Amino acid sequence: MTTPALDRYLGAVTAPFPPDTARRIRRELEEHALAHADALREAGHPDPEGAALTALGSVGQVQHALMQTHFTRLEEEELHSNRAYQKADSRGLGGLVLDALVGLSLPFVSLLVGWGFSWALYGVYVAGVVVLGTLEWAIPRRWPARSARVVMALLRAFRSLFVMLSLYAIWLSTDSSFWAAVVGVAVGAGTVHLGSLRPIWRYLPKALRGAR
Structure with a gap:
């Protein structure tokens, strides 16, 4: 007793x-x-x-x-105030299938619209999407829920940036005059992501330790 x-x-x-x-x-x-x-x-x-x-x-x-x-109560309240953390739910098989369909369609889209296309960069894109998609599927199933949401919020932000820049690079790599625009997009998107995720970055070491 x-x-x-x-x-x-x-x-x-x-x-x-x-x-x-x-x-x-x-x-x-x-x-x-x-x-x-x-x-x-x-x-x-x-x-x-x-x-x-x-x-x-x-x-x-x-x-x-x-x-x-x-995680303490105050830490959880701060995390829940961030929209990226709120939306960091587990991705189902449908999300991975959609990624695969989009990836497979890129060469055909390029052919239809007559844009330049880099097969080498396309290979990097496919590999990156597969790795990131696998992580997004596995992390919520192997990590404690709060830590998983922290990692997922940051991983999804990185994935969005990676996909956007990869598509620019795949289609615009044949014309060097467009690289200034690519760099500008990268800097702008990176600044926005870092600003919106600032509260989450602080908790990444704790999340990687598997805090509950």
Whole structure:
């Protein structure tokens, strides 16, 4: 049975975290503390509950350790205020099929409109789309949900920029006079993406550690 002291401790430790995270942390710490107390009681310890609580560590120490592996409530609120994070849902098979159809149609579109076409750059485009699409499919299935959304938001921004610049390069590479426009588009699009995703970049190291 949870003691009042343990109950207050668990409430203080889990205070900075979202409700679902707080419940999970509370359950894990409580189970650990109660099991430790039972073992101490069987060994004849005079204050098994107090010793088990002390063994957990101070509230500040435990919170600091948990904040390295879990997103806090304030961090989650900041992330949810970003539209890219809100829309970073898992891509289904339909999205990958659509990418494949678009990629296969590019040579035919180029032939129909009479634009220049670089098969070498087209190969880079196809390889990049396959790799990025595979990552977008796999990350939400292998990473904790919050970390996955952080990585996905940034990955999708990079994917959009990659696709746009690749298409420019594929069709305009035969005319060097268009490269200034390509560079201008890259700088402009990159600035917009970096500006809109600034709050998310800060959490990328935490997400790559698989924080929950």
